[in-house]
Amino acid sequence: MKRRNFIQQATAASALITVGGYGLQSFTTTSKTTKITILHTNDVHSHIDAFGPEDGRNANKGGVARRATLIENIRTQSPNTLLLDAGDIFQGTPYFNYYGGELEFKLMSKLKYDLATIGNHDFDNGIDGLYAQLPHASFNFVSANYDFSNTVMDTHVKPYQIFKKEGIKIGVFGLGIRLNGLVDKNMYKETQYLDPIEAAQEMTRILKTDEQCDLIICLSHLGYHYSNSPKKISDLNLAKATKDIDLIIGGHTHTFLPKPTVAQNLEGKNVLVNQVGCYGINLGKIDFYFEPDSTKKAEGKSIIV
Amino acid sequence: MKFKPLFLLLLIGLMTSCKQEPYSLTKIEGKQITINDSLAIDEDIDAFIKPFRESVNKDMETVLSYSPKTYSKRDGEFNTAIGNLMADAVYKQSNLIFNKRTGKNIDMVLLNYGGIRSIISKGNITTRTAFQIMPFENSIVVVALKGQQIDSLTYYLSKAKRAHPISGLELNLDNHFTITKALIKDKKIKKDKVYYVATNDYLYSGGDRMNFFKTNDSLYVLDYKIRNAMLDYFKKVDTINPKIDNRFIKTK
Numbered sequence: 001m002k003r004r005n006f007i008q009q010a011t012a013a014s015a016l017i018t019v020g021g022y023g024l025q026s027f028t029t030t031s032k033t034t035k036i037t038i039l040h041t042n043d044v045h046s047h048i049d050a051f052g053p054e055d056g057r058n059a060n061k062g063g064v065a066r067r068a069t070l071i072e073n074i075r076t077q078s079p080n081t082l083l084l085d086a087g088d089i090f091q092g093t094p095y096f097n098y099y100g101g102e103l104e105f106k107l108m109s110k111l112k113y114d115l116a117t118i119g120n121h122d123f124d125n126g127i128d129g130l131y132a133q134l135p136h137a138s139f140n141f142v143s144a145n146y147d148f149s150n151t152v153m154d155t156h157v158k159p160y161q162i163f164k165k166e167g168i169k170i171g172v173f174g175l176g177i178r179l180n181g182l183v184d185k186n187m188y189k190e191t192q193y194l195d196p197i198e199a200a201q202e203m204t205r206i207l208k209t210d211e212q213c214d215l216i217i218c219l220s221h222l223g224y225h226y227s228n229s230p231k232k233i234s235d236l237n238l239a240k241a242t243k244d245i246d247l248i249i250g251g252h253t254h255t256f257l258p259k260p261t262v263a264q265n266l267e268g269k270n271v272l273v274n275q276v277g278c279y280g281i282n283l284g285k286i287d288f289y290f291e292p293d294s295t296k297k298a299e300g301k302s303i304i305v
Numbered sequence: 306m307k308f309k310p311l312f313l314l315l316l317i318g319l320m321t322s323c324k325q326e327p328y329s330l331t332k333i334e335g336k337q338i339t340i341n342d343s344l345a346i347d348e349d350i351d352a353f354i355k356p357f358r359e360s361v362n363k364d365m366e367t368v369l370s371y372s373p374k375t376y377s378k379r380d381g382e383f384n385t386a387i388g389n390l391m392a393d394a395v396y397k398q399s400n401l402i403f404n405k406r407t408g409k410n411i412d413m414v415l416l417n418y419g420g421i422r423s424i425i426s427k428g429n430i431t432t433r434t435a436f437q438i439m440p441f442e443n444s445i446v447v448v449a450l451k452g453q454q455i456d457s458l459t460y461y462l463s464k465a466k467r468a469h470p471i472s473g474l475e476l477n478l479d480n481h482f483t484i485t486k487a488l489i490k491d492k493k494i495k496k497d498k499v500y501y502v503a504t505n506d507y508l509y510s511g512g513d514r515m516n517f518f519k520t521n522d523s524l525y526v527l528d529y530k531i532r533n534a535m536l537d538y539f540k541k542v543d544t545i546n547p548k549i550d551n552r553f554i555k556t557k
Contacts, residue, residue, distance in 0.1 A: 034328065048354055050342070060342045065354065067340050068347035094361050094436050097532075103357050110350060124442060168328055184510050214328045246330065260335035276337050286335040290328040305335045 034166050036215060036288040037078035039071060041085050042251030043278035045092030045121065046104055051279075062280040064107050070283055071111055078287070080165035083112060084172065086251035087119025087221035090130075092279070100125055101133040109138035115161055117174030117219040118143050119251060123187045127151050142174035142219060145199035150190035160203055168214045168290055171207030175199060175220045175238070177252055196222060196233050197241045204244040215288055218248045224255040224275050239263035239271040247286060250275035259305045260286065270303060365433040369539035372430050376547060378421040381468055383478075383553040387425055388470035390547035391438070392416055394538035395531065396472040399445045399503050402527050411447060412489050412500040413473030415458065417513045420505065420531075421470070430539050439532040443505040449522035452496040457517035459487045459494075462553070471553055478555040485556070505531055 050063030075081050085108065090101045101122075108116070118141055122130055131152040144159035160173035175196045179188045200218060207213045218238070226232045235250040243266045256277040263271045276282035376387040392414045400411045423437040450458070459476055462469060463484050477486035487494055494500075499522055508515045509524070539545075 033331075049358065050340075062340050063346070065346040065348075065351040066342075066344040068350040069345050070338060070340060072347070092440070094365060094433070095357065097436065097440070097442070098361050098364075099357065103354070107350065107354070110353065184506060186506070186510075212327065215330065246333075257337070259337070272333060272335055274335060274337075281340060283338045283340060284335075285338055286333065288330055289332040289334075291331050293327055293329055301330050301332060303333045303335070305333075 032291075034168055034290045035078055035080060036165055036168055036170065036290065037074060037081040038217065038247065038249075038284075038286045038288070039074060039081060039083045040249045040274070040276065040284040040286075041067075041280060041282075042221075042249070042275055043088040043119070043254050044085070044104070044280045045088055045278060046090060046096040046101075047093060047279040048095050048103060048107065049093075051281075058279065058281055064111070064280065067280055067283060068111050074285065080168070082114045082163060082165070082170065082172075084217070084219055084249060085113055085116040086219050086249050086275070087117045087176070088121045088251055088278075089116065089119070091121040091124045096124075100129055102136050105133050105136035109136065113139040114163065115139055115172055115174075115219065116141055117221055117251075118146065118157070118176050119221040120177055120179060120182050123179070123183050123191075126187045127153055127189050127191060131156070142172060143176050144173045144203050145194040145196050146176045147192035147194060150192075153191070159199070160207060162207070162211060162213065169212065170215045170217065171203075171211055171213035172217045172219055173200070173203040173207065175218060175222055177221050177223065178233075196220075196238060200238060200242045200245070204242060208244040214290060215247075216245050218245050220248055221251045223253040224250050224257075224273070225253070235273045235275070236261070236263055239265055239273055241266060243267045243269070245271055246288070247271070248273045249284065254278040256282075260284075262303055262305065270301075272303065272305070365431060365436065367432050368429045369432065369434075369536065370430040370542050371544045372425050372427055372434075373544060373546070375424055375427045377424045378418060378468065381549045383468050383476075383555055384471070384549055385468045386547035386549050387421060387438075388416070388418065388468050389472070389550065389552065390425075390545060391421060391531075391535065392470035392472035393547075395445060395503060395534050398534035398537050399447070399527055399529060402529055403447050403501070403503070403525060406527075407525065409501055411473070411503045414471060414503045415462075415474070415508070415515075416470040416505065416531075417508055417515075418467045418469050419513065420507075425545075430545065432536065435532050435535045435539065439530075439535060441507075441531075443507050443531050445503055445527045445529045445531060445534060446506050446509050447525040447527065448502045448504060448509060448518050449499050449524070450502050450517070450520075451522065452494050452498050452500070454517050454520055455487075455489070455494050455500055455502075456496075458502070458515075459484055461515060461517060468553070474552065476553045480556050482555065501525075 048064050051058040089104050141157045143157050148154050163170045178193050207216050223234050225234045225236045235248045255275045260272050260274040263273050265271045274284050276284040396414045475488040479485050509518045
């Protein structure tokens, strides 16, 4: 018996040394500022080609092939980049009518999108139409308030995804708009819409408390704000009613903001809310700078918009 | 064996102590970059899109018919040339299918003003024209409505004060927006008769608050898109010639 104990002790000790070794490695890489870049689009609505020179409003703007160049340039400068989309990828040009979203997903995969959430127009060919295009997407979809368990999309959409970039843990969760009255029930079928605020509270608990994420992002298709019904759930109302979210990336309302909005959360802390209009005309870019606690204590952060 | 729990505890302790050395967010910079022609085109991406673009554009440019004038849904008070064209085209095209399938005929068509998404410009009518006036994938359904429900339908139209496209129905309002004449296929509407009303699936589901479709005797799903009905209609007609008429008018 004594000999067996000794062997177990020895194994435990060597295991600890190994773990300790990994620990040291991960600590040594953190003695500098780490920059995380979040790039985002919303409501691109199948706008693959740029607007023509004759267009009355958006002449020569947009276009996936130009967006690709811009994203590539940014990635070269900021290797720790995440590229996100806030939904309504589908519907708006004949590309969608012809190919059902195949080209949109293939191009987003080529541009190396990391994650997207689902907009109401992404149901325009029915939930089966969305499901049929999933093989063309190399990126994942997140939604914390659409329950797909009784649909074909079951297991294909997770509530959140966690990314690790140079030791920084980034949690991203998705929120979708109420479908009843906006989308034909035959299209979304048994998709259940859950309360976005409750879903967000659960997500921040998981991502902040359980997963200890350094950065929490909400990818929302709720809409920026509704001036005719100001109490309706929107990104600005979501920001006020929750805590621990650092950035809300919005969509649906096709809102062109002069600059990202700095809102206050339930605890009075700052939350950034951004949306970049529609049709791939703009790309949002938010840079987060992190420093290890050993070099600088958290004394609040500066926001430059 | 006593050591196992201790070993686990040690491991957990070590891992959480590692976690307690987190990062602090010290600075955020946010901006928006406009994508315009100052950015170079990514050649690989453009080459990937090219065959799709060429295929779509070739189809879009196919000439189907000719429009002698520019027609807009804003030209007309309670009925418009473009709305009449759409409702009549939907009637003609979908009745072919409905009659073949059921032996019955469609009595009237109701679409919505908001469903006309663009003008028809003077000149060639191409596939792109049909995609512009109807970009959505809405399909035609035929709803069997009793005379009472038709009364709700005509009441809705009398209050809506918009040129919702109709075909087969004739509706006159006095200057207080009260219905003075309501005929389907030139005959008075009978309370117990069943009428076959063609519309789109969006309106059938209560779009534009057209709730009168809910109480129906039966529903026929044609699996025929509004846009395809327009495309098929344009292919048959050399030159369109829609007109504002007396199908829906109000006495001044």
